[in-house]
Amino acid sequence: MTWERLVAVLALVLGGLALVLSLSLPKTQGPGPELFPRILGAVLVLAGMRQLFQTGTSRLQEGLESLPLSLKLFLFFLAAPLLVPRIGLAPSAALAAGLGAFLAGESLLRSLLVAVFTGLLAYCVFVRLLGVSA
Amino acid sequence: MSLFSPDVLLAMLLGGLYGAVFGAVPGLTATLALSLFIPFALFMPPEVGLAAVVSLTATAIFAGDIGTVMARIPGTPASAAYTEEIYELGRERGPAYALGISAIFSALGSLVGTGLLVLGSLGMALVARQFSSFEYFWLVLLGVTSGILASPHLGKGLIAFALGMLLGTIGYDPALGHPRFTFGNVNFLGGINFIVALIGLFGLSEVLYQLMRRSDPRPEPTVLGLRGSVRRFFLDPLRLAPQERWLFLRSALLGTFIGFLPGAGSDFAAWISSNLKRLAQGTKEQVVLAGTSANNAAVAGTWIPALSLGIPGDTLTAIILGLFLTLGIHPGPELFTKNLPLVVEIYLAFLLASVIIMPLVGYLGALLAGHVLKLPRGVLLGLISGVSLIGAYAINNNPFDLYVLAFLGALGLLLRLGNYPLGQVVLGLVLGPLLEQHLMVSMIKTHWNLLSFFERPVAVLLAMANLLLLGGMLWTRLKQYRKLEALRSLSEER
Numbered sequence: 001m002t003w004e005r006l007v008a009v010l011a012l013v014l015g016g017l018a019l020v021l022s023l024s025l026p027k028t029q030g031p032g033p034e035l036f037p038r039i040l041g042a043v044l045v046l047a048g049m050r051q052l053f054q055t056g057t058s059r060l061q062e063g064l065e066s067l068p069l070s071l072k073l074f075l076f077f078l079a080a081p082l083l084v085p086r087i088g089l090a091p092s093a094a095l096a097a098g099l100g101a102f103l104a105g106e107s108l109l110r111s112l113l114v115a116v117f118t119g120l121l122a123y124c125v126f127v128r129l130l131g132v133s134a
Numbered sequence: 135m136s137l138f139s140p141d142v143l144l145a146m147l148l149g150g151l152y153g154a155v156f157g158a159v160p161g162l163t164a165t166l167a168l169s170l171f172i173p174f175a176l177f178m179p180p181e182v183g184l185a186a187v188v189s190l191t192a193t194a195i196f197a198g199d200i201g202t203v204m205a206r207i208p209g210t211p212a213s214a215a216y217t218e219e220i221y222e223l224g225r226e227r228g229p230a231y232a233l234g235i236s237a238i239f240s241a242l243g244s245l246v247g248t249g250l251l252v253l254g255s256l257g258m259a260l261v262a263r264q265f266s267s268f269e270y271f272w273l274v275l276l277g278v279t280s281g282i283l284a285s286p287h288l289g290k291g292l293i294a295f296a297l298g299m300l301l302g303t304i305g306y307d308p309a310l311g312h313p314r315f316t317f318g319n320v321n322f323l324g325g326i327n328f329i330v331a332l333i334g335l336f337g338l339s340e341v342l343y344q345l346m347r348r349s350d351p352r353p354e355p356t357v358l359g360l361r362g363s364v365r366r367f368f369l370d371p372l373r374l375a376p377q378e379r380w381l382f383l384r385s386a387l388l389g390t391f392i393g394f395l396p397g398a399g400s401d402f403a404a405w406i407s408s409n410l411k412r413l414a415q416g417t418k419e420q421v422v423l424a425g426t427s428a429n430n431a432a433v434a435g436t437w438i439p440a441l442s443l444g445i446p447g448d449t450l451t452a453i454i455l456g457l458f459l460t461l462g463i464h465p466g467p468e469l470f471t472k473n474l475p476l477v478v479e480i481y482l483a484f485l486l487a488s489v490i491i492m493p494l495v496g497y498l499g500a501l502l503a504g505h506v507l508k509l510p511r512g513v514l515l516g517l518i519s520g521v522s523l524i525g526a527y528a529i530n531n532n533p534f535d536l537y538v539l540a541f542l543g544a545l546g547l548l549l550r551l552g553n554y555p556l557g558q559v560v561l562g563l564v565l566g567p568l569l570e571q572h573l574m575v576s577m578i579k580t581h582w583n584l585l586s587f588f589e590r591p592v593a594v595l596l597a598m599a600n601l602l603l604l605g606g607m608l609w610t611r612l613k614q615y616r617k618l619e620a621l622r623s624l625s626e627e628r
Contacts (some may be wrong), residue, residue, distance in 0.1 A: 003553075004554075006563075014300060026312055028310065032312070033314055037303045040300045041300075043292065044297070046291065051290070053291060069345040070343075073345060074342060077536065079534075080523060080540070081537050084454075088523075092523060094520065094522045095522050097517060097521075098516060100516040101515060104515040104516065106512035110158075110512070114517060115139075115520075117517075118516070
């Protein structure tokens with residue numbers, strides 16, 4: 001299995017989903033809002049099938065050993081919509097930056113410095129200067 | 135606010151420096167720099183934000199050469215076209231000379247591109263006033279066709295483009311206003327926020343991708359010293375200009391033309407221009423000159439269809455069009471009548487960026503970049519993570535956008551791992567709704583009479599242009615494929 005094929009499967013699934021979901025869109029006289037998603041769905045299904053049978057070069061196993069690092073950061077970003085309203089924008093940005101640096105192999109001290117710098121940037125520039133609600 | 139006000143000048147200088155540093159660091163592209171800058175630009179007055187954006191894009195493309203000269207890793211894909219030549223030139227005659235050639239001819243190329251941008255966009259805007267939805271449909275289709283065909287792998291380009299277009303169908307449909315694929319969630323009604331999508335696809339996905347790669351590919355960079363560097367950076371390359379004037383002019387014109395083609399952009403321009411000189415047995419200086427003047431002329435060229443027709447020439451202008459729309463500015467022929475001062479300001483910003491910002495910031499950027507290249511990878515990735523979160527939230531103050539950011543970051547990661555082009559997703563996201571709108575409006579106007587697309591003379595011409603482009607590009611690809619097959623069988627026989 002290669003990453004190319006994995007994306008091809010994703011294209012197939014999303015294309016199929018677009019085709020199925022477009023069936024429930026309201027009908028008008030002649031083609032309506034369902035026309036374009038239906039065309040795109042068909043294109044994705046056909047192109048995905050073609051890509052599925054092509055030989056890929058990027059083997060799935062190549063990046064898998066460091067996948068947990070990316071997964072941890074992804075999970076943090078997935079939790080961020082719950083985090084920002086509770087602890088605020090600047091601390092959340094600081095956490096994202098610190099975690100990103102730490103997962104990339106930086107020492108705890110350096111990661112802390114990156115977090116403090118990003119937190120200050122978010123607070124001074126965005127919250128205080130630009131008025132973004134924290 | 136005039137272009138020469140302190141706010142605008144400072145924004146251009148800082149935007150240029152930011153672009154130069156981002157462009158220089160391998161892995162951090164001009165697209166990523168622009169995506170992360172857009173949330174800042176949204177809070178500035180349009181004149182200031184756009185001036186900074188012009189300066190940023192102009193210098194970021196040039197700055198790709200800094201990474202190549204100092205660490206042999208091209209900072210942007212456009213610089214990859216002449217990596218060997220510029221790196222060797224830097225080793226033989228010093229980094230200041232190699233970067234000087236790049237900066238001076240980038241600036242001159244950008245100047246030619248700016249002249250053609252003024253003429254081309256004014257001319258196109260005049261012609262486009264006669265356009266109806268039929269002509270626009272064919273024009274947007276031209277952008278879609280060339281965008282797909284410009285990607286190195288046709289099948290992957292098609293999937294990436296279709297995925298972008300599918301993302302663009304979320305929310306109210308552009309012709310009749312029916313909500314689609316919202317799953318009952320009001321946050322989806324307005325569609326996926328373009329800027330959040332950009333930050334996810336380019337910012338967060340970059341961090342996730344780099345975390346998976348672990349190792350830092352950057353070798354120890356060279357640092358540009360101050361001593362004697364001014365002469366080698368500015369004067370020596372300028373002496374080359376009269377000698378190579380025809381090569382320069384040809385490359386700049388070619389670059390602007392390629393930039394003007396929807397979907398092509400500066401990478402394409404640099405590859406074609408430098409390859410032409412390489413095939414003609416040009417010297418290292420000539421190959422670098424051809425590539426660097428073409429890619430910077432192309433930056434201005436990409437703005438011609440963007441300003442006059444509202445159709446992006448490449449990923450960067452697709453992002454800028456997103457910024458325009460978010461600011462409530464509608465590019466196209468009407469921009470030239472309703473908002474002419476802004477158009478003039480963009481022209482002047484290009485002029486200023488070419489004449490002053492690019493050489494000056496190029497020099498400062500080259501001095502700084504040697505040190506920035508030494509910044510640990512983890513620090514850079516941490517900063518990008520933090521700024522991605524801030525940028526995605528600050529646009530609407532809506533925590534829901536952070537879910538979109540996370541999912542598009544993961545989608546971007548998958549596409550990167552499979553070598554699918556991310557730029558095509560962005561182009562699809564911009565061009566998809568435009569294509570659908572012009573298709574549906576045309577069809578509703580003529581009660582689904584397909585022949586109406588071939589009734590107006592300009593529409594017929596544009597339809598033929600589509601056909602010619604499709605045929606020409608497929609023919610070129612077929613020839614390349616046959617050559618590759620022949621080479622492969624030859625090597626197997628041996």
